[in-house]
Amino acid sequence: MSPDAQHPLLSTHLIAMKTRREFLRSTVLGASACWTLPMFVERTFAQLHEGAKDMATQPVTGKDGTILVVLQLAGGNDGLNTLVPYADDIYQRSRPRLAKKEKDIIKLNDHLGLNAAMPYLGSLFNEGGLGIVQGVGYPNPNRSHFVSTSIWETADPSNRSTTGWLGRYFDNACPGADPTVGISFNKSQPESFGAKKNPGVCLTSPELYKWLYSGGEKAEAEEFFANLNQPDDAPTDGASIDMPAGGKTGSVVGEGNLEFLERVALDAQVSSAKILELASKHRTSVRYDGTPLARNLNLVARMIAGGMPTRVYYVSHGGFDTHNQQANSHDRLLGQLDSALKSFFTDLKEQGNDKRVTLMTFSEFGRRVEENASAGTDHGKASCLFVAGGNVKAGIYGKQPSLSDLSEGDIQHTVDFRSVYDTLLENWLNVPDVKPILGSQFPKLGFI
Amino acid sequence: MLARADDAWTVGEAAHLLKRAGFGGCPSEIEALHALGRKKAVASLVSPAEPLDAFPVPAWAVEAQAVSDMQERMEQRKKMQAEIASLPPEQAEVKKKEFNQAIQRVERMQGLEAQGWWFRRILKTSAPLREKMTLFWHDHFATSIQKVKAPALLIWQNELFRSKSFGSFRELTQSILFDPAMVLYLDVQNSKKGQPNENFPREVMELFTLGEGHYTEQDIHEAAKAFTGYQLNRSNGKVFHNRRQWDDAPKTVFGKTGPFDGPQVIDLIFQQAEPARFMVRKVWDFFVSTPLDEHVVEDLAARFRSSDYQMAPLLNEIFLSSDFYAPAVIRSQIKCPVQYLVELLKELEIADPPNGFPLVGQQQLGQTLFMPPNVAGWDWGKAWINTNTLLSRYNLAGYLTKGSADAEKMVDGERNRTPGMAPGPKSLPQKWPGPDYEKITPRPLRENPTALVDALIQRFFQGAVPMKARESFIDFANAKKGIIFTNREVAELCHLMLSTPYYQLT
Numbered sequence: 012m013s014p015d016a017q018h019p020l021l022s023t024h025l026i027a028m029k030t031r032r033e034f035l036r037s038t039v040l041g042a043s044a045c046w047t048l049p050m051f052v053e054r055t056f057a058q059l060h061e062g063a064k065d066m067a068t069q070p071v072t073g074k075d076g077t078i079l080v081v082l083q084l085a086g087g088n089d090g091l092n093t094l095v096p097y098a099d100d101i102y103q104r105s106r107p108r109l110a111k112k113e114k115d116i117i118k119l120n121d122h123l124g125l126n127a128a129m130p131y132l133g134s135l136f137n138e139g140g141l142g143i144v145q146g147v148g149y150p151n152p153n154r155s156h157f158v159s160t161s162i163w164e165t166a167d168p169s170n171r172s173t174t175g176w177l178g179r180y181f182d183n184a185c186p187g188a189d190p191t192v193g194i195s196f197n198k199s200q201p202e203s204f205g206a207k208k209n210p211g212v213c214l215t216s217p218e219l220y221k222w223l224y225s226g227g228e229k230a231e232a233e234e235f236f237a238n239l240n241q242p243d244d245a246p247t248d249g250a251s252i253d254m255p256a257g258g259k260t261g262s263v264v265g266e267g268n269l270e271f272l273e274r275v276a277l278d279a280q281v282s283s284a285k286i287l288e289l290a291s292k293h294r295t296s297v298r299y300d301g302t303p304l305a306r307n308l309n310l311v312a313r314m315i316a317g318g319m320p321t322r323v324y325y326v327s328h329g330g331f332d333t334h335n336q337q338a339n340s341h342d343r344l345l346g347q348l349d350s351a352l353k354s355f356f357t358d359l360k361e362q363g364n365d366k367r368v369t370l371m372t373f374s375e376f377g378r379r380v381e382e383n384a385s386a387g388t389d390h391g392k393a394s395c396l397f398v399a400g401g402n403v404k405a406g407i408y409g410k411q412p413s414l415s416d417l418s419e420g421d422i423q424h425t426v427d428f429r430s431v432y433d434t435l436l437e438n439w440l441n442v443p444d445v446k447p448i449l450g451s452q453f454p455k456l457g458f459i
Numbered sequence: 460m461l462a463r464a465d466d467a468w469t470v471g472e473a474a475h476l477l478k479r480a481g482f483g484g485c486p487s488e489i490e491a492l493h494a495l496g497r498k499k500a501v502a503s504l505v506s507p508a509e510p511l512d513a514f515p516v517p518a519w520a521v522e523a524q525a526v527s528d529m530q531e532r533m534e535q536r537k538k539m540q541a542e543i544a545s546l547p548p549e550q551a552e553v554k555k556k557e558f559n560q561a562i563q564r565v566e567r568m569q570g571l572e573a574q575g576w577w578f579r580r581i582l583k584t585s586a587p588l589r590e591k592m593t594l595f596w597h598d599h600f601a602t603s604i605q606k607v608k609a610p611a612l613l614i615w616q617n618e619l620f621r622s623k624s625f626g627s628f629r630e631l632t633q634s635i636l637f638d639p640a641m642v643l644y645l646d647v648q649n650s651k652k653g654q655p656n657e658n659f660p661r662e663v664m665e666l667f668t669l670g671e672g673h674y675t676e677q678d679i680h681e682a683a684k685a686f687t688g689y690q691l692n693r694s695n696g697k698v699f700h701n702r703r704q705w706d707d708a709p710k711t712v713f714g715k716t717g718p719f720d721g722p723q724v725i726d727l728i729f730q731q732a733e734p735a736r737f738m739v740r741k742v743w744d745f746f747v748s749t750p751l752d753e754h755v756v757e758d759l760a761a762r763f764r765s766s767d768y769q770m771a772p773l774l775n776e777i778f779l780s781s782d783f784y785a786p787a788v789i790r791s792q793i794k795c796p797v798q799y800l801v802e803l804l805k806e807l808e809i810a811d812p813p814n815g816f817p818l819v820g821q822q823q824l825g826q827t828l829f830m831p832p833n834v835a836g837w838d839w840g841k842a843w844i845n846t847n848t849l850l851s852r853y854n855l856a857g858y859l860t861k862g863s864a865d866a867e868k869m870v871d872g873e874r875n876r877t878p879g880m881a882p883g884p885k886s887l888p889q890k891w892p893g894p895d896y897e898k899i900t901p902r903p904l905r906e907n908p909t910a911l912v913d914a915l916i917q918r919f920f921q922g923a924v925p926m927k928a929r930e931s932f933i934d935f936a937n938a939k940k941g942i943i944f945t946n947r948e949v950a951e952l953c954h955l956m957l958s959t960p961y962y963q964l965t
Contacts, residue, residue, distance in 0.1 A: 154661075155661070199843075200842070200845045212846040212847075213847045220846070221850065222850060222854065222958060223853075231938065232935075232955065235934070235935045236955060238931055239958070239959045240959065240960065268792070268840070268841065269791075269964065271841055273960045275845060276960050282846060283846070283850065334646055334656075335646055335649065383649075383654065384654035384656070385656075
């Protein structure tokens with residue numbers, strides 16, 4: 012088919028020129044300002060699939076495509092007690108109380124072992140499916156939680172960007188404007204979802220993810236509700252306040268507060284019907300813990316089983332800022348992580364979806380080599396991260412960081428985190444051009 | 460100096476002041492404020508008549524009682540440790556665990572009581588700006604009960620913020636070094652001579668006074684040595700400076716060298732030009748939320764600095780300025796969850812919220828009093844809103860107005876569990892009678908749906924909503940009106956009006 016022959020309703024030209032709200036109200040759905048929700052949702056998603064087939068770029072949908080799960084370890088995970096250089100003298104001497112001995116680890120090779128709180132990841136390493144990247148960080152590291160998290164989420168070490176790396180992925184590489192292309196399970200939108208056009212949606216409980224109304228004439232009321240909860244047709248020049256760019260908080264850059272609220276309201280409707288349907292249909296037989304992380308991964312698994320078109324899911328596991336009495340709390344957090352991942356991947360395997368999902372962990376920084384006076388560790392710099400999934404080539408990637416050649420007592424990075432992002436974007440999400448997303452290309456790693 | 464607005468003002472402007480400098484109000488409260496004239500209205504907010512002790516703290520939080528409880532607990536712990544010394548290790552662990560769990564249970568219940576106490580105060584106070592400033596300081600010098608654990612300490616900190624809310628920012632920063640809750644939260648007591656902890660000085664400079672870019676890592680490193688030896692004496696609940704643990708060697712901070720201690724470093728910070736600008740920007744962002752020119756910042760900061768960082772004159776100047784009442788400012792700020800909940804209750808004239816409603820609301824919307832997510836406090840503005848929290852706001856309004864009968868679905872008990880707190884309510888009360896619609900919308904008003912809608916628009920939005928929204932409301936009201944407009948229909952109309960993007964703005 013010649014590049015000029017276009018789908019009559021969803022030409023690239025149409026997508027490029029129209030704003031999202033205009034697209035959703037296009038002649039496909041009739042010119043009326045009002046439509047019932049389920050019909051609208053079905054049509055939109057169907058159109059997106061149709062139109063996507065004719066496009067040169069990859070299909071947006073995660074319905075049959077690959078899926079990325081981003082798992083944030085919030086607080087600064089202590090990489091040295093996660094991927095343990097148990098045989099290193101400096102490690103043992105620097106942490107008289109906290110260092111893991113050979114008996115406290117799952118041996119991976121003669122130098123490194125995994126914290127024994129993670130038996131599932133240990134077995135995943137041996138069976139194939141777990142990649143561990145060492146020494147991940149960025150130039151001129153920052154030790155503030157907020158600044159460093161921002162840097163990882165925006166993929167901008169100068170911390171000036173107002174969009175996130177995933178938001179830029181949605182905008183540049185996911186044609187169509189399905190708001191559920193990215194779903195996060197935190198109470199607030201992660202900075203990595205900040206976008207110019209499509210910042211994804213945020214969800215904690217599918218059953219409550221709708222407008223509850225039980226009075227008379229429900230359908231009518233819902234119609235009024237739908238009408239009041241979408242952006243105005245009229246042009247908004249001069250009507251919106253010139254707000255400082257809000258892109259970083261998961262909103263769209265340059266939006267005034269009212270526009271922002273209206274867009275979120277529309278996104279909520281569009282996504283809620285679909286999500287509700289899927290959440291009620293699919294239940295799992297695998298057992299998950301009660302931790303928030305496990306429950307959220309459970310939801311992710313259900314949505315994947317149900318065929319959600321989501322490409323990127325974002326979940327968080329918190330509490331890693333272990334300045335004080337680290338030993339028990341850190342091991343417990345890693346244990347919770349391990350258990351949640353075990354349930355998640357077992358679930359995916361049962362569904363037959365294990366080869367479609369890759370999961371990446373990240374943390375804003377590692378921790379210092381030396382333990383502090385309170386049997387904890389303070390903010391550090393480079394650390395390790397995990398990449399797990401049916402298509403991951405098991406192994407340890409990057410260079411083992413030196414514990415003698417430190418930077419102000421901290422591990423120096425040998426892998427720029429954007430290399431990890433680049434590898435996932437190009438090799439897993441099949442992005443043809445990462446430059447609009449990461450600014451430039453970065454040397455890729457071999458884990459996928 | 461910011462240009463002054465006239466003393467004559469509209470009801471809409473009075474509503475705007477009450478909403479930004481407080482938590483909103485019902486029509487009669489707004490009218491009462493309006494009747495004072497702008498100048499007296501602002502004065503009544505900045506110098507409230509209500510005494511500080513108008514809302515007595517829970518008995519266990521009173522200083523004498525709390526200290527006595529702490530001492531008793533220490534005794535009990537010593538006894539327990541002596542008892543288990545002779546036991547085999549597994550049994551000893553079990554006994555220790557039981558002891559700690561008993562304490563945790565008490566603390567969790569106290570935590571719930573503390574949150575309820577403060578929320579109730581915010582709702583019922585006649586000094587709303589003081590409560591808003593208390594919330595401002597709580598967010599600024601963020602401290603969470605999740606780590607501090609002892610609720611009495613959070614209430615003491617809350618009282619500190621309240622009593623110093625309109626005073627000197629510099630003095631408050633000095634006081635916070637000696638606040639027990641803050642000392643525990645930022646591990647200040649672990650900072651000792653030879654092993655300084657950088658956590659506190661970093662947060663003081665980065666988050667409390669200067670912001671990134673106005674200090675160096677070296678400043679933090681040196682300042683950490685000055686902040687050594689500050690410890691909490693658990694037998695009397697007071698923070699003191701243990702000189703034996705203090706590093707008295709010379710340090711160089713901001714180019715000045717000397718054997719500084721903590722308070723002296725704080726003084727050095729306030730000798731810089733930046734803290735005044737930093738706080739002016741933050742106050743403006745919190746109350747006005749529109750962009751601010753740098754030269755206006757400099758102007759306000761200069762006066763703020765020379766007044767020794769007094770908050771009252773700064774607030775006074777902002778609330779009397781014509782900039783504050785500009786059309787671009789009015790109804791442009793996204794309500795934070797506490798604002799949303801309190802305003803909703805006031806506008807529906809509900810004096811006593813249903814059991815559990817304030818806490819469920821805070822948890823679902825992402826802002827729970829005494830539990831900021833981290834030491835940077837909460838993220839404000841657009842960060843409050845995503846598809847999830849927006850739907851929750853609508854559903855909470857539905858429950859409160861009785862526009863939705865699905866009370867039991869409102870609370871997903873599992874997800875309301877927050878670590879460190881007693882589990883939230885399993886369900887909101889089913890038998891909640893709802894607002895007094897006879898009072899809010901008397902029967903005669905309901906004869907004419909247009910008049911009814913306009914009255915409700917005045918109550919909830921204090922002014923215009925977009926034309927298409929008003930038309931939608933009127934169409935809905937007309938569709939609802941059968942022979943009579945019962946309370947049920949009024950509830951549904953209110954629910955619909957509140958389930959809109961416009962209602963999220965203040």
